[in-house]
Amino acid sequence: MTTTDTLVAPSAQPPAGQTRERNLLQEVLDSSWLVIILAIVTALVASSVLIAAANTEVQESAAYLFARPSDFFGAAWDAIYSAYSALFRGAVFDYQAEGVRQIRPITETMVASVPLIFTGLGLAVGFRSGLFNIGAQGQVLMGAAAATYVGITFDLPVVVHVVLACLAAMVVGALWAGIAGLLKARTGANEVIVTIMLNSIALYLVSYLLTTTLLAQGGTRPISPKVADTAWFPRMLGDSFRLHWGFVVALLAAVGVWWLMERSVLGFQFRAVGANQRAARTAGIRVNLVFVAVMLTAGALAGMGGAAQILGTDKTLQAGSAGSIGFDAITVALLGRSKPLGTVLAALLFGALRAGSPLMQTSAATPIDIVLVIQASIVLLIAAPPLVRALSPIHWIGRRLGRSTKEAVA
Amino acid sequence: MSALTSTPPATPQVQTAGAVQARIAWRTPVIYGVVSLISLVVFALMTPGDDTTRFMVSSRGDFTEIAPFAVPSQLTALLLSVVAVALAAWATWMTAQRVKVPAWLPMVFGGVVLLAFLVWVMAGNSNAMPVTVLLTSALVLAVPLVFGAMAGLLCERSGIINIAIEGQLLGGAFLAVVVGSQTGNPYLGLVAAPLAGALVGWVLVTFAVKYRIDQIIVGVVLNVLVIGITNYLFSTVLTQNPQALNNPPRLPTLPIPVLSSIPVIGPVLFNHSIVIYLMYVAVAVLQVMVFRSRWGLRMRSVGEHPKAADTVGINVNRTRVRNTVLGGAVAGLGGAALVAAGLAFTKELTSGKGYIALAAMILGRWSPKGALAASLLFGFADALRQVLNNLGSPVPSQFLAMLPYLATIFAVAGLVGRVRAPAAEGIPYVK
Structure with missing residues (x-):
């Protein structure tokens, strides 16, 4: 009982009897595919307002909106259409390119999704076990640092080097996350706060290591040397595509997580703790051990995400190497309803947004930052199915026809 | 470990033979x-x-x-x-x-x-170590943290976890810069900033109370949303016309007569812009109001035991909504403090200050004066890092930068005394 006394916020474990309206996890798990699709569409529509508002031609035509409304709507349509079509061309299929380069965008989407799949899977394991691990960002960065260290320090044969670098990344990521798990188990320290703090500490630690001989290349710039090419993930489709075998490994990891969560004893314990901690404890599950095990698993997967980023695409480490993978992965796991298949699909969607946004910026002059708005809106909407139903025309028509939409599940 | 944390503080008692002592x-x-x-x-x-x-x-x-x-x-x-x-x-x-x-x-x-x-x-x-400069910049760096921590306190004392402080600070800073630049009047920027913070607070509490979504997730996602929107507007609207939109005037310094010329204390405490005096007032008022007023008692009861509060006729969810919106406004003011020196807006200007403010609130054990002390500590660590960066030191600056985060982890893990959050924090209330 003393452990719950020192808890900072019992958000992840509400008392018994409140499980029905427990939180968005339940909501997300219950919401149907229709709500998800509607949320994505609504988020795109909402973001298009921003796209149009920031467009200079739209602003100019808005000055005489009432005189010639067609100009305004035409300009707005052009702005939105060019932005989203560039996004599509950058992420899925480039119909303006020649020959084999037409399919390059979809492979770029797959490349961008690899770290998101790994990290999102790790977070999904945590969410289903009732642990809010906000610290994927730090775990990704520490994993990336470990992979880089192995990649630049040792001289090993081709396959061994990659495997060793990935193992190092997994171990370091797991240990980094394990700090939060251990503190939660031993002292009841809230994992949300601890992992947020560990994110910042990881960032400063890695930027310090980049100034030392351990990772730095000797110049004044805080950037590591290039990892040896024996440690790279091998390319899948030759040198004209960046797609690497890490994508397949990520899919295998998704299968592995599915097996862990659905078929193994450990995964059953994870889910039992996530569903009801007290019941799990009563049933003889050692909840504190589960906390540590969950965080180790999540950290290992996040570390693998960091390794994929370095060994698959970046090849060198900087303090900003993790980008926003850790935070994007939270939205990925939530969007994927914390299930392996859903996580993979969500990672592909967000990978597409990441892969397509540079072209959107160059050809339609829409800044990359709109992607953040789209992602955040999607997750907010997914989390609140009643809001989506209130906004969606399909449900509106349903109500007109006298069909009451169910409150609990769409 | 956990057994130790829950031991009640030892009191000097007359020892009787065989008496059980803590x-x-x-x-x-x-x-x-x-x-x-x-x-x-x-x-x-x-x-x-x-x-x-x-x-x-x-x-x-x-x-x-x-x-x-x-x-x-x-x-x-x-x-x-x-x-x-x-x-x-x-x-x-x-x-x-x-x-x-x-x-x-x-x-x-x-x-x-x-x-x-x-x-x-x-x-x-x-x-030479410039002591006055060090202390002054510690105070100035602490101000956004203090406002952020007060915002977190207002929300969490009424049972809403506010991870979105970061977004509220950022939104406040953005609006303060834009309004200040447009009107040329820094005080109008200061008035506008709380509106942005309050808007973020309103969205947070709407999702938390009406849709009963996990507040931590809403907070994190709102931070991403505000970062996305401000980044987007920065790289489109603000960069198209930086002169008119991203060129805020600085808040004038208002030295307090007599007090400001006391050595050391004067320049450190009494020679600042109005934001810092506002911060003094905010902390003092909140310290009294939270623990000594009817409003504060109601807020705390809603955060600790909403059912009991409801039973005596306090509208739980309305209290939560009002306090969270108020908290958001306070954090927005902190955003204005961040750019009070006439700083132009840049992408992700707050760079994690909202999370440090959250940490300061926890370290200060959900009380205004404690949060003030913790914020000053974090501000001091930051100022020391900057001063030592300029003067050169044997300690790498990254380690000094880590200190606030490490201190928070120690605090949360109960190594620096016990910290206990409001009991009903993060749990939606349904009649």
């Missing part, structure tokens, strides 16, 4: 002992004997000028460390005697060790 909590004296020994070994004994440490205290316009002075590093550090060891020994003795350690002891102990650290870190440095 276990003595040895954790605090042990921490004092370890820290004082580190101070003795690292700061005192590892300092070269003939080094000196120079301090610069005075600034122009004081009543009395104090010339910069130098002290022998090793001797000073040694003296300070001996004092620290003595205090640690005294704390141990008092703990063994089951006497309550006085409240000033941690502060004096911390101050002594900090001075020893400063003497050590500046030993042999040809530059």
Whole structure:
């Protein structure tokens, strides 16, 4: 009982009897595919307002909106259409390119999704076990640092080097996350706060290591040397595509997580703790051990995400190497309803947004930052199915026809 | 470990034979002992004997000028460390005697060790440590944190976890810059900033109360949303017309007559823009209101036991909505404080300050004065990092930057006394 006394916020474990309206996890798990699709569409529509508002031609035509409304709507349509079509061309299929380069965008989407799949899977394991691990960002960065260290320090044969670098990344990521798990188990320290703090500490630690001989290349710039090419993930489709075998490994990891969560004893314990901690404890599950095990698993997967980023695409480490993978992965796991298949699909969607946004910026002059708005809106909407139903025309028509939409599940 | 944290504080009682007494909590004296020994070994004994440490205290316009002075590093550090060891020994003795350690002891102990650290870190440095500059920038850097921590406190005391402080600060800073630049009046920017913060707070509490979504997730996602929107508007609208939209005037400095010319204290505390005086007022008012007013009692009851509050006729969800919106507005003010020096807006200007404010609130145990102290500590660590970056130091600046985060982890793990959140925090209330 003393452990719950020192808890900072019992958000992840509400008392018994409140499980029905427990939180968005339940909501997300219950919401149907229709709500998800509607949320994505609504988020795109909402973001298009921003796209149009920031467009200079739209602003100019808005000055005489009432005189010639067609100009305004035409300009707005052009702005939105060019932005989203560039996004599509950058992420899925480039119909303006020649020959084999037409399919390059979809492979770029797959490349961008690899770290998101790994990290999102790790977070999904945590969410289903009732642990809010906000610290994927730090775990990704520490994993990336470990992979880089192995990649630049040792001289090993081709396959061994990659495997060793990935193992190092997994171990370091797991240990980094394990700090939060251990503190939660031993002292009841809230994992949300601890992992947020560990994110910042990881960032400063890695930027310090980049100034030392351990990772730095000797110049004044805080950037590591290039990892040896024996440690790279091998390319899948030759040198004209960046797609690497890490994508397949990520899919295998998704299968592995599915097996862990659905078929193994450990995964059953994870889910039992996530569903009801007290019941799990009563049933003889050692909840504190589960906390540590969950965080180790999540950290290992996040570390693998960091390794994929370095060994698959970046090849060198900087303090900003993790980008926003850790935070994007939270939205990925939530969007994927914390299930392996859903996580993979969500990672592909967000990978597409990441892969397509540079072209959107160059050809339609829409800044990359709109992607953040789209992602955040999607997750907010997914989390609140009643809001989506209130906004969606399909449900509106349903109500007109006298069909009451169910409150609990769409 | 957990058994120790829950031990009630030992009280001096008449001992009766066979009376069951609470276990003595040895954790605090042990921490004092370890820290004082580190101070003795690292700061005192590892300092070269003939080094000196120079301090610069005075600034122009004081009543009395104090010339910069130098002290022998090793001797000073040694003296300070001996004092620290003595205090640690005294704390141990008092703990063994089951006497309550006085409240000033941690502060004096911390101050002594900090001075020893400063003497050590500046030993042999040809530059003098600018004490006044250090303290002033510590205060200025702490202001956004204080407002952020007050925002977190207002929300969490009424049962809503506010992770979105970061977004509220950022939104406030953005609106303050845009309105200030457009109107050319920094005070209008200061008035506008709370609106942005309040809007973010309103979205947070709407999702939390109406849709009962996990508040931590809403907070994190709202941060991403605000970062996305401000980044987007920055790279489109603001960069198209930086002169009119991203060129805010600075808030004028308003020295308080007489008080501002006291040496050291004057320039540090009483020579600032209006935001900092607002912060003094906000902390004082909240400290009284939260613990001494009807409004504060209702807020705390809603955060601790909403069902009981509801039973006596307090509208739980309305209280939560109002306080969260108010909290968002306070955080927005913190965003304005962030750009009060006339800073132009940049992408992700807040760079994690909202999370540090959250940490300050926890470290300050959900009380305004505690949050103020913690924010000042974090501000000081930040200021020290900047000063030492310029002067050169044996400690890499990244480690100094880590300190606030490490301190928070220690605090949350219960190593620096117990911290306990409002009981109903993060749990939606349904009748």
